[in-house]
Amino acid sequence: MVETKVLLVGATGATGSSIIDGLFQAGNFEIFALVRPASMDKPVVEILRQRNVKIREGDLEGPEEVLTEALRGIDVLISSVRESATQQQDQISLANAAKRAGIKRFVPCGFGTITSPGGIMRVRDQKERVYNHVKQLWLPYTIIDIGWWYQIAFPRVPSGKVDYVSFGVAEEIIGGGNVLSALTDMRDIGHYVAKIIVDERTLNRMVFAYNTVITQNQIYNLMEEISGEKLERNYVADETIRDRVAQCRLLAEKDPTDLATLHSQLLAEHRLSWGVRGDNNPDYAKYLGYISSKELYPDFEPVDFRGYLKSVVEGKAKNVYIDDRSVVVEHATALEATR
Amino acid sequence: MVETKVLLVGATGATGSSIIDGLFQAGNFEIFALVRPASMDKPVVEILRQRNVKIREGDLEGPEEVLTEALRGIDVLISSVRESATQQQDQISLANAAKRAGIKRFVPCGFGTITSPGGIMRVRDQKERVYNHVKQLWLPYTIIDIGWWYQIAFPRVPSGKVDYVSFGVAEEIIGGGNVLSALTDMRDIGHYVAKIIVDERTLNRMVFAYNTVITQNQIYNLMEEISGEKLERNYVADETIRDRVAQCRLLAEKDPTDLATLHSQLLAEHRLSWGVRGDNNPDYAKYLGYISSKELYPDFEPVDFRGYLKSVVEGKAKNVYIDDRSVVVEHATALEATR
Known part of the structure; x- marks a missing residue:
């Protein structure tokens, strides 16, 4: 079986940790994590290494060429960066590098509650800017939100x-x-992700995965x-x-x-x-264009x-x-x- | 047969004129036009009256309560306002009034070429602000773009x-x-609109109608x-x-x-x-989430x-x-x- 090569940005965060667990349990993935040069020797990164996560060095704030090289050969790129002031917008150059590296599917940072862009939540609007940039690049993507x-x-x-x-x-x-x-149980995020990122029905779509x-x-x-x-x-x-x-x-x-x-x-x-x-809630998500995990994976028991x-x-x-x-x-x- | 009541904002413009022609030819619509108080006696409005378009007085820049009354009893509201400096954002209060009046489907001003929001075309970004507002209202909508x-x-x-x-x-x-x-031939815009606005498949979706x-x-x-x-x-x-x-x-x-x-x-x-x-182009439109008129109406001959x-x-x-x-x-x- 050919394993899908998945690289995570934000692998040591809460969402990233759940995703790594979910991908390992699914068993059909080769898992990579992007780590900042300054963090290469941190204990959390050592734990990733011990778990057989392959580490690639890279910095979202560094040159796009270098970032592009770090993404070479990767099939699916998943970003679960912090919802703090600047990290969302750092995904702009990540998306550019993903386009140049020929990434087959980019999952930009979503992993939040359902809402509409346009002035309700600052972080949602920051994400929207990233999504729009991804769309301008005509980069294959999947947006995954998971509720609370x-x-x-x-x-x-x-x-x-x-x-x-x-x-x-x-x-x-x-x-x-x-x-x-x-x-959604945090521990289920990774299970949903493992299904969604290899599912043709979710390509260039928004998915609402909830329990x-x-x-x-x-x-x-x-x-x-x-x-x-x-x-x-x-x-x-x-x-x-x-x-x-x-x-x-x-x-x-x-x-x-x-x-x-x-x-x-x-x-x-x-x-x-x-x-x-x-x-x-699922009705509003449906109105906004999301496909539901219930519809996609009726047999999954969260x-x-x-x-x-x-x-x-x-x-x-x-x-x-x-x-x-x-x-x-x-x-x-x-x-x-x-x- | 119960006729669908359609009200147009921008009925005297190029797109609006095509839509009125298309709705009349389809035959299953009762057609209304919103006209500014100051324009009620203009020759173009007189022509609308002679064509059996019912005129309702209203002003996008006036109080929302008044605008709401002008929309009472209407099923489908279509806006094809000018792409000049301020008219797109005037649709914000139109959308509010539509929500209050219980409009069953709002077609905000699209009727343009396909592009992505986020800094490519100013007018597309102005429209996006309207679309986001519509979505925040949870107002049933259809966005229709028609190319060049x-x-x-x-x-x-x-x-x-x-x-x-x-x-x-x-x-x-x-x-x-x-x-x-x-x-797309300008004369076909109305034919597409007449099909799209009574089609359940296009509710809360973007449609790319092109020849x-x-x-x-x-x-x-x-x-x-x-x-x-x-x-x-x-x-x-x-x-x-x-x-x-x-x-x-x-x-x-x-x-x-x-x-x-x-x-x-x-x-x-x-x-x-x-x-x-x-x-x-249709491939990019599909990527952005549009349904194509070719897919919806394979038998239509533009x-x-x-x-x-x-x-x-x-x-x-x-x-x-x-x-x-x-x-x-x-x-x-x-x-x-x-x-």
């Missing part, structure tokens, strides 16, 4: 027994708490049922979210380089999109959300990909900062 | 016998003249063959087009309100897109390009929609201005 993670979607319980895996970003219920939003659709009230109900504890429900009005977004945008305008502000903005805009507007919550309450959940889940931690920190 | 018009795609011949229908905008051959580009695909050299060859005259071929290097675009953008930056500059920019960017980049050119050379062509084809004239004027 199981791992950050459940609230704490009074006994504190789920604190060991909680990031504290689900302690607010937005609006009436009845907006449907799509969730389940649920409201915040339903999540709280589930947690009460499973834990047997009564949860406090901290409802936050839509208007408060809108105000928070406006405030973050003002601050970001004053200092566009302040990472704490940018993270607060990201978090507030996420809530605006999935919590207030209700963007992050991790069940109730089962996951049960493992959380029983103390059996793991902080998956925690070592490098700095983005989540930053989100959590950013949330605190906006309070 | 037959009526402005052929060159003059030395004898002057086609001058009676020439706009003088095909006197340059871009690059080597071998780039394929899609053409034929041809290079500039092939057009010149055809004209020589049909007219029996030898044509001069004025090749213009890709680099010249790029320079022209850069120059127009500089001027437009200095004075964003100067219509002559904006029209020159529009024309130069069109040439960059279809002539240099080769965007305006006006044949060779037959059209024959009628032009024989003196039998008509300046279709000429009375209101001011945009074309402006384009032609703009071209002169850039020389």
